[in-house]
Amino acid sequence: MDSRIDALRRKLSCEQAALITGKPNIFYYSGFTSEDAVLIISHDRAMLVTDSRYTIQAKQQSPSFQMRDVKEGWETIFQDVSQTEILYEQEHLTVSRFEKFKNLLPKKEFVWGSKLLDSLRMCKDSGEAAKIREAERLGDEAFSHILKFIKAGKTEKEIAFELEFFMRKNGASGLSFEIIVASGVRSSMPHGVATDKTVEKGDFVTLDFGCVFEGYCSDMTRTVVVGECSDRQKEIYQTVLHTQTEIVSMLEKGKLCADIDKAARDIIASAGFGEYFRHGLGHGVGIEIHEMPFLSSKSDVILEAGHVVTVEPGIYIEGFGGVRIEDLVLICDEKTENLTHSSKELLII
Secondary structure: OHHHHHHHHHHOOOOEEEEEOOHHHHHHHHOOOOOOOEEEEOOOOEEEEEOOOOHHHHHHHOOOOEEEEHHHOHHHHHOOOOOOEEEEOHHHOOHHHHHHHHHHOOOOEEEEOHHHHHHOOOOOOHHHHHHHHHHHHHHHHHHHHHHOOOOOOOEHHHHHHHHHHHHHHOOOOEEOOOOEEEEHHHHHOOOOEOOOOEOOOOOEEEEEEOEEEOOEEOOEEEEEEOOOOOHHHHHHHHHHHHHHHHHHHHOOOOOEHHHHHHHHHHHHHHOOOHHHOOOOOEEEOOOOOOEEEEEOOOOOOEOOOOOEEEEOOEEEEOOOEEEEOEEEEEOOOOOOEEOOOOOOOOOEO
16 A cells, blocks of 8 residues: 555645545555545655544554544644645535535645546556456356346346346455346346346347455446347347457557547447447446546546456447447556456357
């Protein structure tokens, strides 16, 4: 964790201190796994503020930090913060707590710091990459398992429950997000979480899922067909597969995220399905399931070694169905590494 604190300090001016209140960044910068804490990091201090329930845990997980008990009172704790500017996480600080801190520190300027704090998490080190790789391996195993479980008559919820049970049983500590199982016309919903709908013969079934391993997420999507497949389904599937495969092959250090997103849209548009690709091409994955960088038209980020991004083009036609195929890719100095190994060929089960 010391290297992460040092990296943050290189971004802070001498007159800045970072006030970290969100669980993802608390974990990233300190290793502390509870959200009942606040970090204060400056050039001269690194404090972890929590309560007596977590004191022993904090000492074990965050030895680089000075432990402070919230019972001391925030006024006393902030007396040790000499900096005049406080960077804070605007997405992870309630209005009431923000006002409390401002009132305690009337002479200090509070500025938004989420982008800076989050950006340092973009490039994963080898240890982080190993945890994401293991989480994705569990996802691959879960997909192989679920192919033997899916059949006409099963409900989407039954499929989702089986996926979750398998991943937890085999080493996952939790889910990256609520599992998406969308069948038939519901597969036209990019985020169609599982319902009581029964899978029927001829349905597309889109499975989007991931798990958490030692604090890091995985993410993958596969779409299969149950029983029989129409020519139109094959056309849509092959268009998405071609797009996804082409984009994965072009990922490399130095590419602009917006250009990658555009390349995917151009391929799908040239096949006549441009209006049916309705979301960004991909996103970063790490401690959070959606984090920087984003493969989207609005992104000005250039890919670097250590970035872990999804590539997930899709076509969604209301009243008919949809297809999404998603891999998780690690950008490397030389050749990129696709962390997802499940087959992407059209599977009719």
